[in-house]
Amino acid sequence: MSGQNSDQLHRTTLAIYTSIMEQFNPGLQRLAALGSNYIQAFQALALTSEAYFNALSKMGEQAMQSMSSRLLGDVLVQISDSQRRITNELEGVFRWFHSEVLREMDDNVRLDKEYILNSRRRYEIEVRNQASTLERQMRRGVPQDGSEYVHFLRECQREALKEEERRYRFLAEKHSGFTQSIAYLMNKTGGGLQNRAEGWKDLVNHTRESRPRTPSRFSILKNSIVHTTTITITIQRNDIV
Amino acid sequence: MSGQNSDQLHRTTLAIYTSIMEQFNPGLQRLAALGSNYIQAFQALALTSEAYFNALSKMGEQAMQSMSSRLLGDVLVQISDSQRRITNELEGVFRWFHSEVLREMDDNVRLDKEYILNSRRRYEIEVRNQASTLERQMRRGVPQDGSEYVHFLRECQREALKEEERRYRFLAEKHSGFTQSIAYLMNKTGGGLQNRAEGWKDLVNHTRESRPRTPSRFSILKNSIVHTTTITITIQRNDIV
Numbered sequence: 255m256s257g258q259n260s261d262q263l264h265r266t267t268l269a270i271y272t273s274i275m276e277q278f279n280p281g282l283q284r285l286a287a288l289g290s291n292y293i294q295a296f297q298a299l300a301l302t303s304e305a306y307f308n309a310l311s312k313m314g315e316q317a318m319q320s321m322s323s324r325l326l327g328d329v330l331v332q333i334s335d336s337q338r339r340i341t342n343e344l345e346g347v348f349r350w351f352h353s354e355v356l357r358e359m360d361d362n363v364r365l366d367k368e369y370i371l372n373s374r375r376r377y378e379i380e381v382r383n384q385a386s387t388l389e390r391q392m393r394r395g396v397p398q399d400g401s402e403y404v405h406f407l408r409e410c411q412r413e414a415l416k417e418e419e420r421r422y423r424f425l426a427e428k429h430s431g432f433t434q435s436i437a438y439l440m441n442k443t444g445g446g447l448q449n450r451a452e453g454w455k456d457l458v459n460h461t462r463e464s465r466p467r468t469p470s471r472f473s474i475l476k477n478s479i480v481h482t483t484t485i486t487i488t489i490q491r492n493d494i495v
Numbered sequence: 496m497s498g499q500n501s502d503q504l505h506r507t508t509l510a511i512y513t514s515i516m517e518q519f520n521p522g523l524q525r526l527a528a529l530g531s532n533y534i535q536a537f538q539a540l541a542l543t544s545e546a547y548f549n550a551l552s553k554m555g556e557q558a559m560q561s562m563s564s565r566l567l568g569d570v571l572v573q574i575s576d577s578q579r580r581i582t583n584e585l586e587g588v589f590r591w592f593h594s595e596v597l598r599e600m601d602d603n604v605r606l607d608k609e610y611i612l613n614s615r616r617r618y619e620i621e622v623r624n625q626a627s628t629l630e631r632q633m634r635r636g637v638p639q640d641g642s643e644y645v646h647f648l649r650e651c652q653r654e655a656l657k658e659e660e661r662r663y664r665f666l667a668e669k670h671s672g673f674t675q676s677i678a679y680l681m682n683k684t685g686g687g688l689q690n691r692a693e694g695w696k697d698l699v700n701h702t703r704e705s706r707p708r709t710p711s712r713f714s715i716l717k718n719s720i721v722h723t724t725t726i727t728i729t730i731q732r733n734d735i736v
């Protein structure tokens with residue numbers, strides 16, 4: 255009987271169960287809690303984004319009512335709509351993440367604690383039973399090379415390794431799915447968004463070009479203030495600064 | 496003199512200044528405050544995302560140390576790295592949004608309050624001066640058709656409209672820039688991310704295929720628990736449920 259070998263096998267199998275119980279599951283529990291924070295933070299972001307682009311859209315509607323900036327107003331409303339659509343799509347991704355990843359992680363942690371503990375207990379009992387049987391047979395003089403016992407230990411270890419692997423596969427599968435849905439959203443949205451953003455830029459530039467002496471940046475007001483002395487000078491300077 | 500026409504012109508010009516002072520600037524101020532919330536919410540999201548994917552990466556490192564899941568561990572670390580890179584890139588977009596959009600909106604609101612009030616006051620004074628001059632000349636019998644005065648009012652209105660348009664253009668330009676930088680990030684990242692995510696999926700499936708009887712979902716544990724009675728049955732059932 256390869257005693258040392260079977261001892262090593264047994265210790266390694268126990269270490270795998272211990273690793274699932276003391277490393278993987280607490281890690282998964284921590285991950286589920288962090289994931290819950292992550293989703294809450296995304297929901298808060300979605301709310302602030304909604305509030306921001308609603309306000310921007312309202313300013314766009316004001317501009318559409320104005321004599322000067324109808325086209326710019328339309329651009330502002332379109333930009334706001336576009337950002338709101340992106341947020342809605344992302345909300346879908348995070349809803350999936352919540353139901354398909356976090357909730358399952360939570361369920362698994364809850365169910366797995368007892369399951370793995372029981373699996374390990376049953377393994378230890380069975381090992382003791384098998385070892386006693388082997389010992390009894392050897393005492394009775396039944397010829398034993400222990401190979402059956404080693405085979406049993408190897409099978410148990412193979413199963414413990416599978417349990418461990420299955421848990422890491424779950425994590426890898428779910429998170430590559432999450433990344434994939436983000437990539438899908440990026441690819442679905444990116445091209446069209448780029449085209450629209452370039453169209454908006456052209457429209458914005460068009461409003462500038464149609465009044466060639468109008469300065470391009472609102473921020474040059476800072477400088478123009480210094481130059482204004484009378485209303486007529488203001489009018490001229492505003493146009494050329 | 497086209498009195499009605501000049502009155503209309505004057506009232507409309509005043510309404511444009513009023514609209515900037517009472518609609519645009521308060522709207523911009525509100526937008527800057529909402530933008531500040533938006534950025535803070537993004538920063539909070541970035542922190543929770545960092546914490547989540549750091550924890551996932553640590554689980555990946557644990558898996559890399561295991562006998563069963565080295566490849567899966569590598570996938571988990573890669574997914575985490577990839578998500579952290581996306582968050583870093585988005586942080587760059589929001590930093591730009593903060594410095595180039597929000598800070599400028601804040602500055603503009605602050606500087607514009609006094610600037611527009613003064614512009615309007617100067618306009619009103621100049622209108623009174625021009626109207627008095629016109630009246631004096633008419634009393635003295637100097638021939639006047641008022642066309643010069645109307646021309647002056649039209650010029651002032653054109654300038655007021657430009658002021659208004661410049662402000663909406665600033666908003667449209669900055670926000671189309673924001674959308675463009677998001678689109679750029681999506682297009683730069685989306686394709687490669689899709690490929691990597693598909694690669695991870697293939698690797699994950701490979702670990703499943705190389706052990707054909709291993710169930711695909713960790714969540715089937717829920718069912719397997721019901722079936723386990725002895726260690727030998729557990730071993731068999733775990734493999735087929």
